[in-house]
Amino acid sequence: MSLSLSTPIAIFKTNIELIRFLIKRKTSLIGLIIISIAFSVSITAPWISPHDPINVDMSHMLESPSSSHLLGTDVLGRDILSRMIWGSRISLQVSIISVFTGLFLGLFFGLVSGYYGGRIDYVIMRVVDILLSFPTLILALAISAMRGPSMGNTILALSVAMSPRYTRLIRGIVLSIRENDYIAAAKTSGARDTNIILRHVLPNAAPPIIVQATLSLASATLAEAGLSFLGVGIRPPTPSWGNMISGGRAYLRIAPWISIFPGFAVMLLVFGFNLFGEGLRDFMDPRMRNM
Amino acid sequence: MEDPLLIVERLKTHFPTRYGTVRAVDDVDFEVYKGETFGLIGESGCGKSMTALSIMRLIPTPGNIVAGKILFKGNNLLKISEEEMRSIRGEEMSMIFQDPMTSLNPVFNIGYQVDEPLIFHKKMGKKSIVERTLEMLGKVGIPSASSRRGNYPHQFSGGMRQRAMIAMALNCDPDLLIADEPTTALDVTIQAQILELIKGLKEEFGLSVLLITHNMGVIAEMCDRVAVMYAGKIVEVAETKELFEKPLHPYTRGLMMCLPKVNQWQDRLYSIDGTVPNLVDAPAGCYFSNRCKQANKQCLTEKPPLCGEENNHLVACFEQMKK
Numbered sequence: 303m304s305l306s307l308s309t310p311i312a313i314f315k316t317n318i319e320l321i322r323f324l325i326k327r328k329t330s331l332i333g334l335i336i337i338s339i340a341f342s343v344s345i346t347a348p349w350i351s352p353h354d355p356i357n358v359d360m361s362h363m364l365e366s367p368s369s370s371h372l373l374g375t376d377v378l379g380r381d382i383l384s385r386m387i388w389g390s391r392i393s394l395q396v397s398i399i400s401v402f403t404g405l406f407l408g409l410f411f412g413l414v415s416g417y418y419g420g421r422i423d424y425v426i427m428r429v430v431d432i433l434l435s436f437p438t439l440i441l442a443l444a445i446s447a448m449r450g451p452s453m454g455n456t457i458l459a460l461s462v463a464m465s466p467r468y469t470r471l472i473r474g475i476v477l478s479i480r481e482n483d484y485i486a487a488a489k490t491s492g493a494r495d496t497n498i499i500l501r502h503v504l505p506n507a508a509p510p511i512i513v514q515a516t517l518s519l520a521s522a523t524l525a526e527a528g529l530s531f532l533g534v535g536i537r538p539p540t541p542s543w544g545n546m547i548s549g550g551r552a553y554l555r556i557a558p559w560i561s562i563f564p565g566f567a568v569m570l571l572v573f574g575f576n577l578f579g580e581g582l583r584d585f586m587d588p589r590m591r592n593m
Numbered sequence: 594m595e596d597p598l599l600i601v602e603r604l605k606t607h608f609p610t611r612y613g614t615v616r617a618v619d620d621v622d623f624e625v626y627k628g629e630t631f632g633l634i635g636e637s638g639c640g641k642s643m644t645a646l647s648i649m650r651l652i653p654t655p656g657n658i659v660a661g662k663i664l665f666k667g668n669n670l671l672k673i674s675e676e677e678m679r680s681i682r683g684e685e686m687s688m689i690f691q692d693p694m695t696s697l698n699p700v701f702n703i704g705y706q707v708d709e710p711l712i713f714h715k716k717m718g719k720k721s722i723v724e725r726t727l728e729m730l731g732k733v734g735i736p737s738a739s740s741r742r743g744n745y746p747h748q749f750s751g752g753m754r755q756r757a758m759i760a761m762a763l764n765c766d767p768d769l770l771i772a773d774e775p776t777t778a779l780d781v782t783i784q785a786q787i788l789e790l791i792k793g794l795k796e797e798f799g800l801s802v803l804l805i806t807h808n809m810g811v812i813a814e815m816c817d818r819v820a821v822m823y824a825g826k827i828v829e830v831a832e833t834k835e836l837f838e839k840p841l842h843p844y845t846r847g848l849m850m851c852l853p854k855v856n857q858w859q860d861r862l863y864s865i866d867g868t869v870p871n872l873v874d875a876p877a878g879c880y881f882s883n884r885c886k887q888a889n890k891q892c893l894t895e896k897p898p899l900c901g902e903e904n905n906h907l908v909a910c911f912e913q914m915k916k
Contacts, residue, residue: 419654483696484706489651490771491683491710491761505700 324581333577340571344390353381355388356539364557374559376549382563385541389564392542393571396457397522403461405515408468413499415469416476426469433466438521439528446534456535460522471514475507482506509583516579520572527568543568597624597664598801599648599686599769604661606640606647613873617643617656619825622899625769630795630802632812632833634848635822638869641805644822645771648803649688650678665769683710686769687762692778693754697746703730704742707761714765729760732797734790752783759790763798770795771803776811788814809852813837818905821845824869824880827899831906841901841908843885879910887912 324330343350352372359379367374373382415426433441445459479485480503488498527544529535536542538549543564550560606618618640625631633641646652648663650670663670665686670678687710690696697706707726711717717725723742730738733756746754755775762770772791776784788811795802804815812819812833819836821829821844829842840846847865867884870876876883878893885892891911900914901907 482698483690483692484698486651487688487690487696487758487761488698488709489682490649490688491765492679492681492713493683493709494679494713497713502698506698 320582320585323585324578327581327584329577330581330584333574333579333581336570336574337578340390340394340574343387344394347387347391351381351384351387353384355380355384355541364553364560366557367559373563374557376546376557376560377553382546382559385546386543386564386567389541389543389546390567392453392536392540393523393526393544393568396453396460396526396536396542397519400457400460400464400522400526401515401518403457404464404518405468405511407461407465408472409504409511411465412469412472413476413503416473417480417495417499417503419477423473427473430466430469433463434470438463438467439525442525442529443532443534446529451534451537453536456526456529459529460525463525464518464522467518468511468514472507472511475510476503479503479506513579513583516575516582519575523568523572596627598627598666599625599803600662600664601644601648602662602664604644604647604663605659606643606652606656607659608656610655610873615872616825616875617872618647619872619875621661621822621825621827623820623827623830625801625803627768627801628795628799629818630792630804630816632816632819633803633805633822634807634809634812634819636807636869639822640825641807641822642773645688645773645803645805648771649682649686651682680714683762683767684714684765685767686771687765687767688771688773689755689758689762689775691774693751693758694778696758697749697754699746702743702745703749703757707757707764710761710765726760726764729764730757732794733757733760733763734786735760751779752786755779755783755787756790759787759794763794763800766798767800769801769803771805773805774807775804777806777808784811791815809848821848824875825872826880826909828881828910829906829908830899831908835906839906841906841913842881842910843887843912844881847884 324334357380359375362371362375362379363377365371365375365379371381371383373386375381376385411426411430415423436444442459442463445462446455449455449458485498485502488502493502523543526535526542527547530537530542530545531548536545538545546564547561547568550557550564553560601621601623604618604621605616608615608617621640621644623631623633633644635641643652643656647658648665648670650658652658658671661671665681670681697703704723704726707729708722711722711725715722727738727742730741735741735753735756746757749757770791775791776787779787791802792815794800802815804811806812816833818830818832820827821836821842823844829836829840829845831841836845837849840849844865847863850863851865853859853862865884870880870883876893878891878895879885879888879897882888882892889911895911897909897911897914899907899909
């Protein structure tokens with residue numbers, strides 16, 4: 303079959319339409335702006351960061367925000383603003399890549415499990431149960447500790463640790479969608495299983511999955527911080543918002559800016575992801591689109 | 594009459610449950626001839642829809658077809674591979690459902706969904722598919738089809754959705770249309786329109802229709818022949834006129850008496866006493882025996898076979914066999 307034949311699903315509709323929709327809604331627009339800022343900052347990091355993020359300068363240690371160091375310096379005299387700018391790269395990369403990888407795993411297992419049911423479903427769900435019996439962070443910690451600290455391993459650990467939640471969520475959604483008459487109608491008109499799963503089940507399952515994914519971007523960012531704090535995530539001196547927050551923990555009373563600014567950045571990014579996700583969800587539901 | 598298009602022979606569809614096996618379809622025999630509208634009537638849960646889904650080979654789990662034959666154009670559908678079955682679905686036989694509110698996918702526009710059977714079965718270019726779909730949408734009575742094509746199901750009314758479903762079902766020009774209570778979810782005026790539409794399209798496309806319903810009026814309006822189903826079994830088969838004039842099975846008679854009559858005053862509508870037997874441990878004899886006023890000893894111990902000679906009028910009742 304030709305996939306290019308009429309493209310009815312909103313997700314695949316022209317991006318222009320999506321962007322227009324998101325701009326029209328104020329909340330989505332704010333989300334879009336925050337995310338765009340985060341992205342442009344991380345892309346242009348080498349040019350816009352005022353200082354070297356790794357260079358130690360003991361003569362300026364623990365300085366409060368001033369004109370030379372806009373957001374102050376940490377215990378090694380490194381510029382907080384520069385470290386945050388460079389750290390945005392790590393935070394964005396780790397959270398986005400791990401959420402997408404986790405989502406991909408969850409989609410595969412969730413769709414198969416929910417659509418086919420029976421024995422496959424039973425096996426997949428028991429494995430998910432086992433994985434879910436560990437808190438996400440502990441599981442990620444175990445995987446990270448096994449493979450050693452690096453960005454790749456942090457992403458791997460987070461995606462594996464998050465995938466059971468997606469699998470379960472997606473399976474549940476698929477189970478309810480599977481019972482709809484339009485699935486039966488697609489079957490009676492001779493559709494293949496793969497076609498039904500990808501063209502009929504997935505688009506209907508998309509809204510809650512996207513909401514879950516945007517929320518997970520937040521928890522992934524936090525989980526990355528947690529792993530970095532415990533020494534199995536992103537290793538200093540490479541800056542990530544996570545290890546900056548934990549690095550400033552000891553100086554919270556005398557130099558709160560070390561932790562507060564990266565913390566604020568995390569919060570803002572999470573907020574942006576959520577607003578953006580909400581807009582995306584409404585766009586994908588044709589009933590909400592004209593509101 | 595010509596050779597039948599569809600022959601269902603001793604079809605048994607069972608659902609294993611933790612309480613025992615439910616015989617949803619139990620030894621069902623009937624045939625649908627070319628160009629005929631064959632009605633299947635019965636109350637909720639008597640196995641009408643399961644019969645239809647068995648023909649489509651789309652029984653929901655854990656059900657399965659344990660015995661019987663379904664001959665469609667001479668091919669036994671229970672013997673062919675899933676791949677062959679898929680090429681028959683939508684192309685040679687298709688189905689419309691009870692509730693047009695849920696039988697269209699909310700995330701696709703109408704045009705695409707009506708296109709779909711053509712995409713699956715026909716090697717046609719995009720242009721000719723769209724043309725064909727527009728033609729079909731026009732035929733089922735959707736006005737200004739070219740602009741309505743891009744609408745989503747929620748922008749269609751119930752009747753319009755059912756029209757779109759019919760367009761989708763007939764887009765590949767199938768030989769058999771299975772209509773599973775196509776008008777139950779619609780209001781009365783729309784029901785009449787949809788029935789008229791199916792009638793008209795049947796003539797135009799030379800379709801055979803297997804019409805499932807629990808509405809005697811729909812049967813009277815639409816069907817050439819009727820089978821009455823009760824508790825997974827067919828209890829009576831006759832031509833529509835014959836069935837209404839001379840119902841033989843006590844259950845059919847009961848159904849007829851349940852209909853309100855226009856020309857006489859009734860305080861209460863008649864109802865058949867008792868309930869459908871539990872199909873898990875079904876009675877040994879006739880399934881209707883516990884509700885039947887004429888039931889005798891034989892009825893309680895043996896199952897009456899479906900037989901009869903006159904006017905192709907078959908009935909499964911010992912009382913009638915004696916006559």
